Amino acid sequence: MPERIGYLGLGSNVGVPRDNLAAAVAALPAHGVRVLASSSTYETEPVGDVLDQPDFLNACLRIATELEPEQLLAACKAVERELGRAAESSPGYVRHGPRPIDVDLLLLGDEPYESPRLRLPHREVTSRRFVLVPLLELEPGLTLPDGTVLADALAALPVGQRDAVRRAGEPLT
Numbered sequence: 001m002p003e004r005i006g007y008l009g010l011g012s013n014v015g016v017p018r019d020n021l022a023a024a025v026a027a028l029p030a031h032g033v034r035v036l037a038s039s040s041t042y043e044t045e046p047v048g049d050v051l052d053q054p055d056f057l058n059a060c061l062r063i064a065t066e067l068e069p070e071q072l073l074a075a076c077k078a079v080e081r082e083l084g085r086a087a088e089s090s091p092g093y094v095r096h097g098p099r100p101i102d103v104d105l106l107l108l109g110d111e112p113y114e115s116p117r118l119r120l121p122h123r124e125v126t127s128r129r130f131v132l133v134p135l136l137e138l139e140p141g142l143t144l145p146d147g148t149v150l151a152d153a154l155a156a157l158p159v160g161q162r163d164a165v166r167r168a169g170e171p172l173t
């Protein structure tokens with residue numbers, strides 16, 4: 001199976017967020033995911049259904065993997081579980097709520113993919129400042145399979161939203 005290049009989004013707002021992001025980077029290789037580069041970390045205001053929660057620390061990773069899309073999703077979920085994230089099916093799980101670690105699959109290779117469990121590119125990749133800013137730090141010219149230029153998507157986001165993104169620290173690798 002040929003290796004493909006992909007991008008993951010990491011987020012944490014429970015415990016010591018930088019340690020959680022670093023632990024995810026350390027855990028990925030055992031699941032068949034090579035981490036090629038990390039963005040800086042960014043402190044970001046919560047967006048989504050739950051706004052009354054601590055700010056997040058977010059970063060993006062460039063990866064290389066021979067895994068197929070569903071296998072890569074399973075690897076991301078396995079890392080989330082290893083780092084103590086409750087499963088969606090467990091009691092008390094809050095969609096968009098606080099979490100020690102979120103590992104989202106943003107892009108894999110140059111093909112879109114869609115199944116009941118997985119959509120690539122991630123459906124929110126063009127609308128979340130906390131994803132676009134670290135992703136463009138890694139790859140300023142990045143485009144989606146449909147030709148969308150991500151720098152244009154960032155420039156088109158409405159200003160004045162409660163979605164500030166501030167550089168917080170050095171890359172994770």
Ligand SMILES: Nc1ncnc2c1ncn2[C@@H]1O[C@H](COP(=O)(O)OP(=O)(O)OP(=O)(O)O)[C@@H](O)[C@H]1O
Nearest residue numbers: 095096097102104105106117118119120121122123
């Ligand atoms: N590209 C993707 N990356 C990760 N999960 C995805 C993707 N596309 C679809 N999903 C599905 O979305 C489900 C919910 O994902 P997750 O638990 O990360 O949600 P969330 O972080 O609360 O919200 P969001 O999906 O808006 O980031 C996953 O179980 C997975 O099956």
Ligand SMILES: Nc1nc2c(c(=O)[nH]1)N=C(CO)CN2
Nearest residue numbers: 011044045046047048056096
């Ligand atoms: N700023 C920010 N907001 C979020 C984040 C996140 O990683 N960063 N993750 C969420 C759950 O998917 C919901 N809201």
